[in-house]
Amino acid sequence: MNLVLLGPPGAGKGTQAARIQEAHGLVHLSTGDMLRAAIASGSDLGNQVKEIVESGALVPDDIIIRMIEERIAAPDCAKGFILDGFPRTVRQAEALDSMLEKKSLKIDHVVELKVDDAALVKRISGRFSCAACGAGYHDAFKQPKTEGVCDACGGKEFSRRKDDNPETVKARLEAYHAQTAPILPYYREREVLRTVDGMADFDGVTAQIAAALQ
Numbered sequence: 001m002n003l004v005l006l007g008p009p010g011a012g013k014g015t016q017a018a019r020i021q022e023a024h025g026l027v028h029l030s031t032g033d034m035l036r037a038a039i040a041s042g043s044d045l046g047n048q049v050k051e052i053v054e055s056g057a058l059v060p061d062d063i064i065i066r067m068i069e070e071r072i073a074a075p076d077c078a079k080g081f082i083l084d085g086f087p088r089t090v091r092q093a094e095a096l097d098s099m100l101e102k103k104s105l106k107i108d109h110v111v112e113l114k115v116d117d118a119a120l121v122k123r124i125s126g127r128f129s130c131a132a133c134g135a136g137y138h139d140a141f142k143q144p145k146t147e148g149v150c151d152a153c154g155g156k157e158f159s160r161r162k163d164d165n166p167e168t169v170k171a172r173l174e175a176y177h178a179q180t181a182p183i184l185p186y187y188r189e190r191e192v193l194r195t196v197d198g199m200a201d202f203d204g205v206t207a208q209i210a211a212a213l214q
């Protein structure tokens with residue numbers, strides 16, 4: 001099974017993708033995580049995209065399409081994958097379809113997480129994660145059980161994404177509405193789009209996604 005998780009920044013795509021990965025044994029592919037890893041490593045790709053990612057704008061389609069095409073060709077993706085943060089433009093959606101078609105594969109479901117813009121700014125602004133294992137936390141909604149200690153690995157260092165500040169969040173939301181939302185009709189026409197209420201709590205959203213994938 002190959003899935004796309006669609007939704008604005010802060011909709012909970014990463015959290016839900018991690019849960020689906022565990023439940024269905026799929027590979028979680030987050031283009032945002034790949035770009036942040038490239039930036040942290042100081043690679044040519046990382047240097048090329050650093051400023052764009054930190055501004056909240058979208059990285060050019062050609063760069064992203066090449067990156068995903070290489071990743072999907074890796075053997076672990078043969079068991080199926082969850083795309084989180086890709087495609088983000090109609091051109092990326094078309095490129096995805098044609099790269100999968102060459103391998104006789106397809107996207108089986110596209111799940112849209114629908115969330116109000118006002119809630120997103122609040123959700124994103126309080127996010128932080130464990131620097132060692134990446135477990136996600138939130139100032140208002142999910143503090144570690146022991147202050148300053150990661151629940152998952154015991155790590156004591158935490159980090160916040162550079163683009164999780166109110167101005168950049170605004171730019172990211174604008175990019176979503178202008179460039180990514182037009183993908184919804186593309187997938188609706190192909191009858192693979194399922195919309196779930198992303199305002200529900202984490203478990204509620206997970207249950208809705210499980211029902212949508214049946």
Ligand code: AMP
Nearest residue numbers: 031032053056057058059064085086088
């Ligand atoms: P995310 O972690 O998905 O919120 O992505 C963080 C940032 O990475 C975005 O604001 C963009 O700058 C860039 N990015 C991630 N995925 C894509 C994509 N599919 N197309 C263009 N830019 C992307």
